Amino acid sequence: MSDDNKRPDELEGTEQPFVSHLVELRDRLVRACIAVGVCFAVLAFWPGPAGLYDLLAAPLVAHLPKGTTLIATNVISPFLVPLKITLLAAFLLALPVVLYQVWAFVAPGLYSHEKKLVMPLVISSTFLFFMGVAFCYFFVFGQVFRFIQGFAPKSITAAPDIEAYLSFVLTMFLAFGLAFEVPIVVVVLARLGFVSIEKLKAFRGYFIVLAFIVAAVITPPDVVSQLALAIPMVLLYEVGIWAAQIFIRTTQPPAEAKAADS
Numbered sequence: 001m002s003d004d005n006k007r008p009d010e011l012e013g014t015e016q017p018f019v020s021h022l023v024e025l026r027d028r029l030v031r032a033c034i035a036v037g038v039c040f041a042v043l044a045f046w047p048g049p050a051g052l053y054d055l056l057a058a059p060l061v062a063h064l065p066k067g068t069t070l071i072a073t074n075v076i077s078p079f080l081v082p083l084k085i086t087l088l089a090a091f092l093l094a095l096p097v098v099l100y101q102v103w104a105f106v107a108p109g110l111y112s113h114e115k116k117l118v119m120p121l122v123i124s125s126t127f128l129f130f131m132g133v134a135f136c137y138f139f140v141f142g143q144v145f146r147f148i149q150g151f152a153p154k155s156i157t158a159a160p161d162i163e164a165y166l167s168f169v170l171t172m173f174l175a176f177g178l179a180f181e182v183p184i185v186v187v188v189l190a191r192l193g194f195v196s197i198e199k200l201k202a203f204r205g206y207f208i209v210l211a212f213i214v215a216a217v218i219t220p221p222d223v224v225s226q227l228a229l230a231i232p233m234v235l236l237y238e239v240g241i242w243a244a245q246i247f248i249r250t251t252q253p254p255a256e257a258k259a260a261d262s
């Protein structure tokens with residue numbers, strides 16, 4: 001018998017664990033999809049796709065000339081756009097369940113000190129994303145639309161298309177939601193050892209410039225929205241530095257913690 005036939009198979013016995021992981025991943029995905037589907041059904045019943053779109057369009061409609069409404073240039077837009085908004089709202093509503101399924105899938109493979117890091121980051125990142133979206137909807141939209149309508153000539157009647165408005169809203173929501181994740185990025189980079197707290201503090205001046213560049217590129221060309229994005233990013237960077245120091249102390253592996261104490 002040749003040596004190749006005598007040599008044990010390195011992958012022998014790994015099929016079942018791999019298949020079990022795939023089955024668990026499938027189950028987690030199914031549960032996440034069910035959560036989104038249940039939220040979609042509830043929102044479709046109340047307040048309904050049309051009601052959700054009216055809620056989303058309220059900041060713009062409030063600053064349009066009296067009697068002016070949004071228009072649809074595509075035949076099926078009045079049907080598809082509200083459905084897209086309902087699906088988006090359902091996903092956001094079910095996001096805690098979706099993130100929990102992700103957490104439950106990866107948690108068994110983590111050490112106890114790593115679990116102390118991951119779960120707070122999942123909760124805080126969800127909260128910060130919602131906070132960014134809420135800040136954009138309740139404050140930024142009103143200021144931006146007021147600014148734009150203030151500069152519009154009286155000879156022009158604004159009648160935005162609903163699909164263009166949806167694209168604008170999604171872009172702004174994503175921009176502000178991700179911008180509010182700055183503390184999470186800072187904490188992860190510091191905890192994984194890519195940068196030190198001292199380097200983060202030294203980078204403060206560069207980050208201020210970077211925040212204003214990002215705000216100028218992402219937001220509409222008005223001072224209000226650019227300041228509304230850049231200033232929170234700068235403040236959240238400081239929050240991230242403060243939070244990183246706490247996370248580094250409280251999520252150290254046992255060996256590192258004992259060495260630090262000694």
